[in-house]
Amino acid sequence: MLSAKKEVIVMLTERQLLILETIIQDYANVGQPIGSKKLQEQLPVHVSSATIRNEMAVLEQAGYIMKEHLSSGRVPSLSGYRYYIDNLVKPTKIDQSALEVIHSALANNFSKVDEIIAMSARLLSEMTDYTAISLKPGSKDVKLEGFRLVPLGSSQVMLIMVTNDGTVDSQVYNVPLGIHGDQLEAVVRLINEEVVGLPIEEVSARLQSNAPKLRNYLRESISLLDVFDNVLSRAFHQQVFVDGKKNLLNYLTSDNIEQFKSIYSFVDHSSSLGELLNTKRDFAVMIGDELADDNVLTDYSLISAKYHDGNNGEGLIAILGPTNMQYSKALGLIDALRSELSQRLSNYYRDFND
Missing domain, CATH: 3.30.450.40 (GAF domain)
Structure with missing residues (x-):
């Protein structure tokens, strides 16, 4: 398993690896910082408490474990978890x-x-x-094929969304006073130019990033964007x-x-x-x-x-x-x-x- 972020790998000895693994597993079980005496009881090999403290100091310096508040015990750091996941963890066969x-x-x-x-x-x-x-x-693979508006009267329109898997979703939009249908159609055309062909999980972010552009085009477009986002959210949660x-x-x-x-x-x-x-x-x-x-x-x-x-x-x-x-x-x-x-x-x- 690889991380999206590359960590600087510090070469650890077999004993240091065993101590890191034990700290992570024990912390998962009890949720409390792990001290040298507790580690000494849990390690499968006999190691003095002083040696364990020295090894823990090496792990801490490497950034794999850290102190939590003023406790003398140690907890895993994110780098420690990353190292453990990439190098040590093995799936347990379920019973x-x-x-x-x-x-x-x-x-x-x-x-x-x-x-x-x-x-x-x-x-x-x-x-x-x-x-x-x-x-x-x-x-x-579900991508947006487009939006369109269907007039429902003088003050309402229905926004319809279609995806390439045949999904059709819709929501009624109350048209604010002073906004005409041709203005809304122009906004929908502009939105379609930006997002048609995108995977549906990417459409909302693209619309929000272009919100200033749409706001300048139509002062009520932000409320219309909320309607788009609601329709998209429903479609995504169907998947x-x-x-x-x-x-x-x-x-x-x-x-x-x-x-x-x-x-x-x-x-x-x-x-x-x-x-x-x-x-x-x-x-x-x-x-x-x-x-x-x-x-x-x-x-x-x-x-x-x-x-x-x-x-x-x-x-x-x-x-x-x-x-x-x-x-x-x-x-x-x-x-x-x-x-x-x-x-x-x-x-x-x-x-x-x-």
Whole structure:
């Protein structure tokens, strides 16, 4: 697994690697800084407390662990997690009972693919207590074909959006006083010039970046942009299934309600979530500031994995949880689920085509 950001690699000894791995795993279990005495009890080899402190000093100097407040214990840094993920972590094979839970849940009689994808998100959330995301197969190929307006009278129009997969969505817009239909049509033409052909998860960001241009063209265009954004958001969420958003509350590092609102909004916003899920890797782990430029997800990690539906389609499943998650277990669970999901979808399409 590779990071989108390159870290300076420090060559560690076998003992230093073992200490780093133990600190990360113990911190995931107890959520408390790890001291040398605690490490001495947990290491599978006998090492003196003084030696452990020396090795911890090396790891701290390398930037892989750090002090938390005035505690003498250490916690992993983002660089430490990155090193661990890239070099040390190994997926844990899930036990038979967990595998049976997945198999049983996906064995239900589903009437459409969306129900299977939604179930995969629910399973991931319930089995990890994290926020789970499932991207429908082929979603990355869904592009905007265009918008158009249909007059509904003197004061209302309907905005209609069409995508290349045949999705049609609409919303009624109350036309402000003093704004004429030909002015709105001109704005829609301008918007179409900017966004037709783009993947739907990119359209909202493009519209917002061009908001000043549209504002100069029509003073009410910002309210119209909100309508566009609502339609786009609905279309995107027909492709993406999120479960367990409330679990984000469990891993806030402070009581800052504004931080929670920002995180919740990020996960709920189509363009932000689309960018977060935009990966070409079969398996990917992103941590902390790799997830967003504004540090809103500094204390979180995202594990994602692609799956195939047996019908030339490719989707993605992911979990968003705390940086100190149990990566081995999470990776093992996601790997098992994507395998079962691929098999279930293959069977669905085989039965559907027969």
